Amino acid sequence: METQERTGYSVVSKIRMKDKNHTYRWVKHRMFYIYSPDNGRLRFALCLYHMALTSSNVPDFMIVNIIKGKVVVKNKLDYKNILSPGELEVLKFLGEGYASKEIAGILSISINTVNRHRQNILEKLKVKNSTQAFKDSFF
Template sequence: MNPISNLENQFSFESKDIPEKRQKALNYAINTLEYYVKLDHSVAVLSDLADNKSYIFADSFGSFFEMNISGYTTIDSIWEEDIYKRIHPDDLFQRHLLELEFFNFLKSVPPDERLNYSTKCHIRALNSKNEYQYILHRSFYMLKSSQGGLWLAVCLYNYLFEKTAAVNSIEGKIINTKTGESFYADTYENCRELLTIREKEILVLIGKGVISKEIAVMLNISINTVNRHRQNILEKLNAANSIEAVRTAEALNLL
């Protein structure tokens, strides 16, 4: 699912560049990450948001995920499901909230500065012994299109070398890698306006188990309008279903 399909045009996935130009830039990004993972000994996922493809690179940290550590592989998705299924469900959910906050934070940043920011957090993932172990996760946008839209996203996974106390948070941060400034992203203040008042009304009713037909009668709107709002909610929250949407909205303090 495209989680940001309804955002304003100047901040949407961009595919307007000619294919030759995009391929040249993509090749540059692939070559860069091939060298980077060798220096960082990490696992990197390069996601092409326009073509819905990902390129997965692995050096020595690939053994943590029991990956082939030679070259890179390509998948037809921007979500690295084989990695996601190894991450603790609670941490995966919190990381999802962090990414929503990060993306909406970037909407407030001038386009020329958006690539200066990244996220950092620690998450529990299953190692080769099938035991949960804290690892380091970072993400950022590597390239944008000539139209200014965010295009190539990168997720990095590696060992967490600093000691981590047992907490109920991934301690997600948004960092300006150019200035060194950072802040914890646990208040989700940049997501406060993510849903409209009507969408919140409908999601509250959904959370109470009210079906679309009944919602339409209660709010005096057509069932087609209810269904359109439901779809918009799922896309904005990047949720697979209504249950996930309610959980995400509650965690973001939207309801």
């Protein structure tokens, strides 16, 4: 996708934030990406936050073509449809800070299997590291 075309999209997601009374509230998070005209690289992202009346008002994740006003992708980051059950288990333990050797012991699998699951997670989710995979997973 060309840089000019990418500017026509935004990402919408649902997050929780604590209010001044320490009560969690649902918030609609919308992100717009701004690219450099010089080199086409991402320059910055603009985030907008809007209080949601209920959690059902906001999908977990979607990509919107803001020029056409159409939803392009909705809830595509459902990792249960992308990752195998074994990969999901490994990702959960990675997010909790366990090392591969510890995960292998907990799940009674070889460290080679854990490492294969880790590789598959990175490839399937198109992320650079396990931390990013867990952060994006909404566990």
